[in-house]
Amino acid sequence: RGGGEGRVAEPGFYNEGELVAVLTTQPLDRTLDYRAPEGGCFAGAYVEVPLGPRKVPGVVWGPGLGDFDISRVRSVIRVLDVAPMRAEMQEFLTRMAAYTLTPLPAVLRLATRAPGLGDPPSMRKVYRLGDGRPDRMTEARTRVLALLEDFGGLAFTLGELAEQAGVSSSVIKGLVAQGAVAEQDTPRDLPFPQLDPARPGKALTGDQATAAEALRGGLRAGGYGTTLLKGVTGSGKTEVYLEAVAECLRGGRQALVLLPEIALSAEFLTRVEARFGARPAEWHSGVTLTERRRVWKMIGQGGAQLVVGARSALFLPFRDLGLIVVDEEHDTSYKQEDGVLYNARDMAVLRASIAGARVVLASATPCLESWANAEAGKYDRLELTARFGAAVLPEMRAIDMRAERMQAGCWISPALRDAVRLRLARGEQALLFLNRRGYAPVTLCRACGQQVGCSQCDARMVEHRFLKRLMCHQCGETQPMPETCPSCGAEGRMAPVGPGVERMAEEAAACFPDARIAVLSSDLFSSARALKEGIEAIAGGGADIIIGTQLVAKGHNFPLLTLVGVIDADLGLQGSDLRAAERTFQLMRQVAGRAGRADKPGTALLQTFQPEHPVIRAILGGDEEAFWSAEAAQREAAGMPPYGRMAGIILSGSDSGAVFDLGNALARNDAPLRAVNAQVFGPAPAPIARIRGRHRVRLLVKAPKGVALQDALTRWLAPVRLKGDARLAVDIDPQSF
Numbered sequence: 001r002g003g004g005e006g007r008v009a010e011p012g013f014y015n016e017g018e019l020v021a022v023l024t025t026q027p028l029d030r031t032l033d034y035r036a037p038e039g040g041c042f043a044g045a046y047v048e049v050p051l052g053p054r055k056v057p058g059v060v061w062g063p064g065l066g067d068f069d070i071s072r073v074r075s076v077i078r079v080l081d082v083a084p085m086r087a088e089m090q091e092f093l094t095r096m097a098a099y100t101l102t103p104l105p106a107v108l109r110l111a112t113r114a115p116g117l118g119d120p121p122s123m124r125k126v127y128r129l130g131d132g133r134p135d136r137m138t139e140a141r142t143r144v145l146a147l148l149e150d151f152g153g154l155a156f157t158l159g160e161l162a163e164q165a166g167v168s169s170s171v172i173k174g175l176v177a178q179g180a181v182a183e184q185d186t187p188r189d190l191p192f193p194q195l196d197p198a199r200p201g202k203a204l205t206g207d208q209a210t211a212a213e214a215l216r217g218g219l220r221a222g223g224y225g226t227t228l229l230k231g232v233t234g235s236g237k238t239e240v241y242l243e244a245v246a247e248c249l250r251g252g253r254q255a256l257v258l259l260p261e262i263a264l265s266a267e268f269l270t271r272v273e274a275r276f277g278a279r280p281a282e283w284h285s286g287v288t289l290t291e292r293r294r295v296w297k298m299i300g301q302g303g304a305q306l307v308v309g310a311r312s313a314l315f316l317p318f319r320d321l322g323l324i325v326v327d328e329e330h331d332t333s334y335k336q337e338d339g340v341l342y343n344a345r346d347m348a349v350l351r352a353s354i355a356g357a358r359v360v361l362a363s364a365t366p367c368l369e370s371w372a373n374a375e376a377g378k379y380d381r382l383e384l385t386a387r388f389g390a391a392v393l394p395e396m397r398a399i400d401m402r403a404e405r406m407q408a409g410c411w412i413s414p415a416l417r418d419a420v421r422l423r424l425a426r427g428e429q430a431l432l433f434l435n436r437r438g439y440a441p442v443t444l445c446r447a448c449g450q451q452v453g454c455s456q457c458d459a460r461m462v463e464h465r466f467l468k469r470l471m472c473h474q475c476g477e478t479q480p481m482p483e484t485c486p487s488c489g490a491e492g493r494m495a496p497v498g499p500g501v502e503r504m505a506e507e508a509a510a511c512f513p514d515a516r517i518a519v520l521s522s523d524l525f526s527s528a529r530a531l532k533e534g535i536e537a538i539a540g541g542g543a544d545i546i547i548g549t550q551l552v553a554k555g556h557n558f559p560l561l562t563l564v565g566v567i568d569a570d571l572g573l574q575g576s577d578l579r580a581a582e583r584t585f586q587l588m589r590q591v592a593g594r595a596g597r598a599d600k601p602g603t604a605l606l607q608t609f610q611p612e613h614p615v616i617r618a619i620l621g622g623d624e625e626a627f628w629s630a631e632a633a634q635r636e637a638a639g640m641p642p643y644g645r646m647a648g649i650i651l652s653g654s655d656s657g658a659v660f661d662l663g664n665a666l667a668r669n670d671a672p673l674r675a676v677n678a679q680v681f682g683p684a685p686a687p688i689a690r691i692r693g694r695h696r697v698r699l700l701v702k703a704p705k706g707v708a709l710q711d712a713l714t715r716w717l718a719p720v721r722l723k724g725d726a727r728l729a730v731d732i733d734p735q736s737f
């Protein structure tokens with residue numbers, strides 16, 4: 001780039017008037033040229049630029065491209081008061097965009113959705129509970145005070161408090177005037193309390209110590225590397241990776257622990273606090289905007305050493321990232337399925353390889369991809385085979401449903417019922433697991449046999465008796481339970497078919513009238529916080545029988561739980577999806593792993609109609625290596641991931657014919673794919689063929705490992721012109737195939 005005559009050219013600095021390329025979050029497919037503002041700016045600076053009549057935020061991405069009419073290039077309006085984006089983050093976003101075939105601005109939005117932009121004053125007013133009493137109470141005042149009490153000593157900004165309490169700010173000002181709410185000036189963003197890695201951790205067992213030392217060694221050696229930490233539930237994986245975190249902090253670098261959103265429990269934060277003497281920064285959907293701004297800033301300034309977060313924490317502006325832990329690495333919630341389609345596990349590896357950081361992938365049941373990468377030597381592998389202390393792995397047995405005498409409309413077999421009774425008598429907890437939300441998966445008319453479907457989606461309406469409505473699990477539409485059949489008009493003949501967790505609760509209540517029964521299903525809790533509190537109450541002994549969906553499978557300890565009964569172990573095996581076996585295996589092992597921690601041994605009973613199915617046998621027998629090898633061999637023979645590469649192209653639009661035509665045209669014009677020995681399959685209806693009135697078809701592209709799939713896809717898709725409301729999304733490494 002040419003600086004002006006006589007000016008000192010600092011690397012990465014642009015003097016006033018120089019052309020810079022600015023990437024904005026606007027849906028444009030390129031950067032735009034501007035002139036650097038008065039005082040110049042650094043590469044990576046967050047700026048505000050004019051775009052048409054508007055002002056939009058952006059990032060100085062590099063030198064201007066100079067391909068605009070120079071006389072029309074406008075100036076950057078101002079540089080925002082936040083640290084510039086690091087080159088490392090620019091590289092991460094660029095490579096992520098290239099990998100996921102997403103326009104860079106859409107990826108940039110992920111990294112700037114975090115607040116921190118703008119010019120916040122260094123002090124701000126916050127509000128917390130005061131000592132005074134209001135002269136009179138109104139409903140609005142009560143709400144404000146109750147909220148502040150609920151959150152203990154936590155302070156809110158005026159806007160947050162008004163919004164969360166659902167009152168106008170004048171209500172709060174009124175309470176301030178009377179001293180019932182205290183108004184304080186505080187520095188906007190305080191550093192997080194120091195974590196102390198020198199505090200001693202738990203005394204590790206032999207296996208644990210070996211694994212911890214291997215991870216520490218990796219951190220001391222420095223540079224990028226990924227380790228798969230495999231270990232049965234309760235074997236101490238968390239204790240082991242906390243040692244890696246300690247080593248990372250000792251080296252003065254920052255660490256990130258990613259958890260599936262639901263596992264971000266108070267329990268985990270308490271463990272971190274016990275280990276390091278202070279709580280880490282948190283990053284997930286439940287964190288207030290104010291706190292997010294603080295985390296974002298402090299991460300950039302080094303005022304936060306450890307972040308515990310959900311997948312979007314990957315986009316935080318770490319100053320010196322040394323370690324990323326991906327706990328429960330097989331968890332499907334790491335895949336973001338809308339907007340930018342990415343898998344946080346894979347992006348963690350990418351982020352770390354750019355930052356020269358270590359990655360620990362922890363799981364009792366790793367995904368086949370990670371298992372294969374470890375087999376191939378791309379990842380190191382550490383294994384913990386025994387549960388800690390006296391805890392033994394649950395005994396796992398099948399209940400052969402062909403031999404059980406079942407009453408009509410019941411799903412708990414006599415054998416399972418006896419087992420539950422035994423636990424209740426001992427004062428222990430039992431979990432009945434059924435991965436189906438709602439009351440009944442199907443509602444049909446007994447007169448004509450028609451099932452009630454969603455008018456907008458290719459999905460059945462699911463009865464939620466708790467809400468007294470039918471709900472579509474694709475789009476969330478609800479409708480009242482129909483009295484008359486929507487198809488034939490018959491009166492009072494609508495009937496539920498099959499079990500959901502709410503119906504299981506009914507059956508359990510009838511079987512065990514004295515037991516306290518709790519249902520753990522996402523839609524029975526109004527917020528993530530309510531759900532977490534619900535889980536904690538149950539863990540503390542607040543229920544005798546837990547009826548749960550896959551929510552309960554994820555990283556939470558129920559110390560009193562000694563029996564897991566899987567209502568329908570065959571459920572996941574029915575689909576045609578190649579991952580069905582892997583998923584079922586993972587889910588069943590995870591659920592079973594909830595039983596028998598600490599001192600009481602656990603049992604898992606699987607109700608199945610096919611006890612000799614290879615997957616069921618692998619789950620019961622626990623010869624995991626044999627299972628993985630067999631799965632891997634099948635995938636390899638089919639050229640499927642991780643032995644081949646795969647991408648899904650989802651075409652959607654309100655005109656089904658047009659969407660199919662587009663798909664067919666793409667399938668016909670596949671020369672760019674054939675050039676790299678890639679094949680295209682379809683178009684076929686997507687796994688969900690219609691969502692919110694939009695028809696969806698999918699093409700699957702399969703390519704040998706090692707080909708530049710993204711380049712071929714780009715060439716193939718370049719001529720596509722979308723008409724009307726048609727849309728195209730590329731899903732690299734789709735979850736289902």
Ligand code: ADP
Pocket residue numbers: 202203204205208231232233234235236237238239240388
């Ligand atoms: P995982 O992450 O593999 O499920 P955890 O790390 O949560 O296993 O360990 C299971 C339980 O055993 C936890 O309560 C943990 O504190 C305890 N534990 C594991 N290892 C040790 C150890 N070496 N000393 C004391 N307690 C341990």
Ligand code: ZN
Pocket residue numbers: 454455456457459472473474475476477692
């Ligand atoms: Zn729907």
